[in-house]
Amino acid sequence: MINLVYNEMIKIVRKKRLLIIAAIIAVLVALFTYAQLKRVQSIQEQLGTTDWRAQLQQQIIDTQNRLNSSGLSEEWRKFLQIRLQQQQYYLDHDINPSAPGAPTFMRMFAENSIDLFIPLMVMVIAADLVSSEASGGTIKLLLTRPVKRWKILLSKYIAMILSVSFILLSLGALSYLISGVVFGFSGWTLPLLTGFSVHGEELDTANVHLISQWKYLLMEFGLVWFVSLVVGTLTFMLSVLMRSTAAVMGIMLAALISGAILSTMVSSWESAKYLFMVNLRLTDYVSGMAPPINGMTLGFSMTVLAVWGLAALIISFIVFTKRDVY
Amino acid sequence: MTNGNATLVVKDLRKKIGKKEIIKGLSFELKKGEVFGFLGPNGAGKTTTIRMLVGLVKPTSGQILLCGYDLHREFSKAVRQIGCIVENPELYPYLTGWENLEHFVRMVPDIPKNRIKEVVELVGLQNRIHDRVSTYSLGMRQRLGIAQALLGKPKILILDEPTNGLDPVGIREMREFIRFLAEKEGLTVLVSSHLLSEIQLMCDRVAIMAKGEIIRIDTVEYLLAEQERVIWKVEPLEKAKALLEEETVIIGEEDGTLITHYDAEKVSLWNEKLVKAGIKVSEIHTKLPTLEDLFIELTEGETID
Incomplete structure (x- = not known):
């Protein structure tokens, strides 16, 4: 089995997929680091102070102003209210939620890329794992070895998991190193609040407690890894079902993008919460953002994703072991 | 009918796709050291039959024995006995020839490492084996395909259209190579082709297929003499x-x-x-x-x- 996984890893590495993905991440991180730097600078210029309390106070005032303006949609108003309460909580407890530093940047990058950017990178790896063997004809050589079909598919699946883990590791490492050059490398022990939960319009702070940023990061990266695995598994299934890598990518892309769009407009369509693509923003539950549909919780979203992933895995194995190869 | 020499035995092999039966009960046996030709017009069921023999397509009913192992029940042991090229030898273009062979050696537990060198010399690819397959000509890919098929020292070699895309010299070399494998190494070789002259020159026995059935099966000389x-x-x-x-x-x-x-x-x-x-x-x-x-x-x- 180790040999089979080794084979699959060689193929992924020699196709230069991992290298390209690492390069894309590096470029994006550099881009966002620069954007973040500009933002910090412009806020400082506006307020004429480097005191974060003044900055946070200003943000709270901004949010309140926006809440008072008319023509605000119901969802947006709810979101802002919760946001306001959160900011107030941070200010009252004397905690700076956006203290500069590489770990803070890592956290924000992970939170913002969990529903689209990371799934996209995962898709690049997983989309052609099986379909490229089918379209290239090498599947015939692979399946005429004295190795059972499920073992071959399992080796590919394990290779996918390893690659996904590598992508996340390089995402962590690159975002830490590149942003650290600009913002400094400290901030691992910064206290952060977690345990917010949203009940209707109210932000429930009963379970809110402080944890240091490195624990918070570990938690978030765990969730990002989980999301990546589910997206990877779904792509893997499509890759088994279809010969064309382009078709696999097209379908996954459509699903992911529709998810990003749907989450902003489905609050009244309740059964949409069973779709996997509106459940991808798991890190929002940790930082206490309002979910797209009332009643969604971390446990619920993880269950939905796990069910989708498991179903995809079962379908992949059944189809791959039973199918006639032409 | 089964005798001790038979390396590949097919009994009443059938395949249905939907309601249509495309392979209608094939039975034949191949002996050690013989080259057996599979002839038939396009759509006769040659490729489907070959794909069933190597385990890519599951028969609806019937039995396939490879050196005595049932392909359905003892898949790994049975497949261990064969080497094959199904249609074009499609290898990984982004790996070198050598890496391709290493890849397949890793999938079979009992192939010694120096076997790669042996088969590379056997097919005469020493000079280019460390180049990427994407730079190979069709003839070289065909040779690498054969090398890949011979890696596990198979007792049965199954080649679908082995001379496809080769130039006349290549065709002759391939023919001689196949005869050499059968006569000197004692392999059973099953060859399918639409080039009848090829089959005539290369094979000991021929099966002629049409509409999913074998309509004749005999030695080449006998088939010709009768006519x-x-x-x-x-x-x-x-x-x-x-x-x-x-x-x-x-x-x-x-x-x-x-x-x-x-x-x-x-x-x-x-x-x-x-x-x-x-x-x-x-x-x-x-x-x-x-x-x-x-x-x-x-x-x-x-x-x-």
């Missing part, structure tokens, strides 16, 4: 034709000649009859048909339905 023809050069043609038709079947007419089946006892009698009727017989000779003639005759210019 020996007599060519009559006669004048006037029409009168001779009428006379001969009283005695036998005219199977062909070509620029001033008539073609009939050969019958050792009767040919001289037919000749006598023609001469007595005042026909000028300038030439009588016998001719072995090519496999092509035979093939067209047997499959009756088959169309796919």
